[in-house]
Amino acid sequence: xxxxxxxxxxxxxIAAAAVLALLAIVLxxxxxxxxxLYNGAGLSDCHANCIALAGNFVAQFExxxxxxxxxxxxxxxxxxxxxIGIFWGAPLISRELETGTFRLAWNQSVTRTRxxxxxxxxxxxxxxxxxxxxxxxxxxxxxxIDAAFQFGxxxxxxxxxRMSPPIFDARGVVPLGxxxxxxxxxxxxxxxxxxxxxAMAVTLVLFAAVQILVPVxxxxxxxxxxQIIAPLIAPSAGLTIRGSQGTTGGVLTxxxxxxxxxxxxxxxxxxxxxxxxxxxPATQACLGNKGQACMNWIARQHLRQLVTYQxxxxxxxxxxxxxxxxxxLAAVLCALCTWQIRRRNP
Amino acid sequence: MxxxxxxxxxxxxxxxxxxxxxVAIALxxxxxxxxxMFDNSGLATxxxxxxxxxxxxxxxxxxxxxxxxxxxxxxLLYLVPALIGLFWGAPMVAREFEAGTFRLAWNQSVTRSRxxxxKLGLISLAALATTGLLSLMISLWSGPLYQAAQKAxxxxxxxxxGPPLFGATGIAPVGxxxxxxxxxxxxxxxxxxxxxAMAVTLVIFAAVQILMPIxxxxxxxxxxxxxxxxxxxxxxxxxxxSPGNTITVxxxxxxxxxxxxxxxxxxxxxxxxxxxxxxxxxxxxxxPQQCSNWLNSLHLRQLISYQxxxxxxxxxxxxxxxxLVLAVGLGWLSVWQVRRRRA
Numbered sequence: 231x232x233x234x235x236x237x238x239x240x241x242x243x244i245a246a247a248a249v250l251a252l253l254a255i256v257l258x259x260x261x262x263x264x265x266x267l268y269n270g271a272g273l274s275d276c277h278a279n280c281i282a283l284a285g286n287f288v289a290q291f292e293x294x295x296x297x298x299x300x301x302x303x304x305x306x307x308x309x310x311x312x313x314i315g316i317f318w319g320a321p322l323i324s325r326e327l328e329t330g331t332f333r334l335a336w337n338q339s340v341t342r343t344r345x346x347x348x349x350x351x352x353x354x355x356x357x358x359x360x361x362x363x364x365x366x367x368x369x370x371x372x373x374x375i376d377a378a379f380q381f382g383x384x385x386x387x388x389x390x391x392r393m394s395p396p397i398f399d400a401r402g403v404v405p406l407g408x409x410x411x412x413x414x415x416x417x418x419x420x421x422x423x424x425x426x427x428x429a430m431a432v433t434l435v436l437f438a439a440v441q442i443l444v445p446v447x448x449x450x451x452x453x454x455x456x457q458i459i460a461p462l463i464a465p466s467a468g469l470t471i472r473g474s475q476g477t478t479g480g481v482l483t484x485x486x487x488x489x490x491x492x493x494x495x496x497x498x499x500x501x502x503x504x505x506x507x508x509x510x511p512a513t514q515a516c517l518g519n520k521g522q523a524c525m526n527w528i529a530r531q532h533l534r535q536l537v538t539y540q541x542x543x544x545x546x547x548x549x550x551x552x553x554x555x556x557x558x559l560a561a562v563l564c565a566l567c568t569w570q571i572r573r574r575n576p
Numbered sequence: 577m578x579x580x581x582x583x584x585x586x587x588x589x590x591x592x593x594x595x596x597x598x599v600a601i602a603l604x605x606x607x608x609x610x611x612x613m614f615d616n617s618g619l620a621t622x623x624x625x626x627x628x629x630x631x632x633x634x635x636x637x638x639x640x641x642x643x644x645x646x647x648x649x650x651x652l653l654y655l656v657p658a659l660i661g662l663f664w665g666a667p668m669v670a671r672e673f674e675a676g677t678f679r680l681a682w683n684q685s686v687t688r689s690r691x692x693x694x695k696l697g698l699i700s701l702a703a704l705a706t707t708g709l710l711s712l713m714i715s716l717w718s719g720p721l722y723q724a725a726q727k728a729x730x731x732x733x734x735x736x737x738g739p740p741l742f743g744a745t746g747i748a749p750v751g752x753x754x755x756x757x758x759x760x761x762x763x764x765x766x767x768x769x770x771x772x773a774m775a776v777t778l779v780i781f782a783a784v785q786i787l788m789p790i791x792x793x794x795x796x797x798x799x800x801x802x803x804x805x806x807x808x809x810x811x812x813x814x815x816x817x818s819p820g821n822t823i824t825v826x827x828x829x830x831x832x833x834x835x836x837x838x839x840x841x842x843x844x845x846x847x848x849x850x851x852x853x854x855x856x857x858x859x860x861x862x863x864p865q866q867c868s869n870w871l872n873s874l875h876l877r878q879l880i881s882y883q884x885x886x887x888x889x890x891x892x893x894x895x896x897x898x899x900l901v902l903a904v905g906l907g908w909l910s911v912w913q914v915r916r917r918r919a
Binding site for chain 2: 241245313317321325329426427428430431434
């Protein structure tokens with residue numbers, strides 16, 4: 231049975247191995263240079279002025295091929311589990327059902343249940359291993375960049391700290407869970423729909439929806455987020471005044487400075503002494519370009535700043551919890567499709 | 577034949593239509609707010625100080641939902657052509673081969689070549705319409721952001737003439753969709769098996785999408801070369817490597833909205849300047865100004881090659897043309913293959 235599973239999976243595994251080898255060569259060729267840039271910038275043993283040094287380092291690779299490789303790595307980490315679900319998961323059983331070969335496969339000395347479990351186990355293992363190797367290689371390669379963003383400060387259009395959504399999903403152990411889940415989702419879709427192409431499309435849509443919904447709704451609340459309330463002192467540096475600066479007015483909101491390097495900020499609001507969120511029609515003081523008058527006016531409002539965040543130290547706990555969650559989902563889906571195959575009349 | 581094509585394509589068409597409607601609702605719900613912010617920022621009528629207004633506007637947008645939708649739109653416009661190639665193109669003929677239904681389909685009153693040509697034509701029209709509508713909606717929605725970026729100068733939301741934004745605005749995505757679809761059909765005809773054809777389509781399409789902006793796009797129209805005297809007091813970057821004392825300097829430039837292809841500093845004799853660095857730049861006791869003075873005394877020139885912002889539409893049309901020609905070539909190849917093949 232193991233031999234049969236391998237024989238049917240040979241082409242896919244060779245393709246995956248070739249891609250991994252190609253990627254390993256590219257990363258091994260460029261990784262040491264990136265690490266030496268990081269050490270050259272003095273970031274490995276900096277004590278003061280780290281943010282400025284990190285800014286210099288980021289400016290050096292941004293816009294060069296290293297920047298492109300960094301983004302490519304993130305895209306690849308998102309694509310791989312989806313591709314595993316579509317090309318390894320969905321056709322695994324639906325193709326046998328579609329072409330009728332299941333009649334031959336299920337009438338051998340091996341029972342249906344064992345046939346399903348062996349296929350699920352072996353190819354699921356290959357999926358997890360592929361995603362794991364990929365995550366290991368890319369996390370290693372990008373570690374200088376991740377470390378530089380960890381110092382805080384704003385260098386890029388989106389601040390890519392590893393706690394926040396685009397990067398969190400592309401580092402550490404979470405991709406292993408995604409791969410297992412995508413694979414199980416694909417197999418289940420195939421068993422339920424019994425047709426390959428619709429199963430592939432459904433897998434893609436469901437997986438993309440989960441990938442979008444989990445970071446937005448579930449991840450922020452897995453561990454209750456920390457909160458900080460502090461008086462907002464208006465003339466401080468880093469005060470962001472949002473709202474229309476034009477002539478017609480509009481809603482004015484104020485956002486204070488917040489320095490917890492590497493933290494994932496979930497919300498940053500200013501509240502009035504009465505406890506409401508501060509959002510008022512822009513007053514005369516803040517219209518046009520009168521900076522100091524506006525600051526003074528804001529100072530008189532006695533605002534407090536309420537920040538909700540997940541601190542950087544929760545990176546690994548959140549990674550493990552999310553990985554376990556996806557593995558549990560994958561196990562449930564696998565049980566579901568084994569049960570479906572057992573009870574189905576061919 | 578048209579009825580048959582429609583009947584076999586019905587599910588896919590309904591799915592695409594539903595997806596377009598969903599995107600349209602999301603964009604309509606957020607677009608007017610973005611446009612109102614743009615109007616309030618005074619950018620539409622500004623004459624002086626536009627760069628400050630533009631930066632204010634961009635800072636207001638940054639970190640809000642509009643930011644996410646902007647990036648989501650870019651990803652969508654790269655994904656949709658690939659999905660069309662995978663799910664509409666590759667299975668079109670490959671599934672008939674695989675399931676054996678081609679025997680029935682090709683023994684009707686309609687000839688084989690007409691059968692392939694009609695299917696190719698109708699579904700590629702659907703592909704063009706889908707991507708065209710999507711690109712139109714997203715380009716309209718992001719219009720304020722692109723206008724602001726052009727007025728703000730460097731380092732903001734990027735310039736839409738260079739990658740990755742160039743392929744996610746205007747009419748270029750339409751060409752990608754036509755090409756991806758024809759590529760999928762051809763892969764299906766040649767490989768005759770659906771899933772390998774899908775995988776091959778994905779790999780080739782991704783490779784073309786990565787190589788095109790790197791190797792071909794910059795040279796579609798010969799880039800503009802500009803030289804200017806190098807001024808060390810306004811240099812973007814001065815980098816000194818201690819062993820060997822090499823020094824590389826990168827000058828400042830101001831070409832709003834342009835795609836900068838290269839920015840080199842050359843010596844009066846025309847070689848790229850690499851040093852060696854004088855003591856004024858290496859010794860820790862010297863003031864930074866001494867290094868700048870030494871650099872200025874060398875009479876370096878700055879050589880910039882770039883595509884100006886005004887070439888956005890010519891480059892878009894060229895890109896569309898290239899991909900459409902490729903698509904027609906592939907379509908012809910698959911018709912010819914189906915014709916000569918023994919069933």
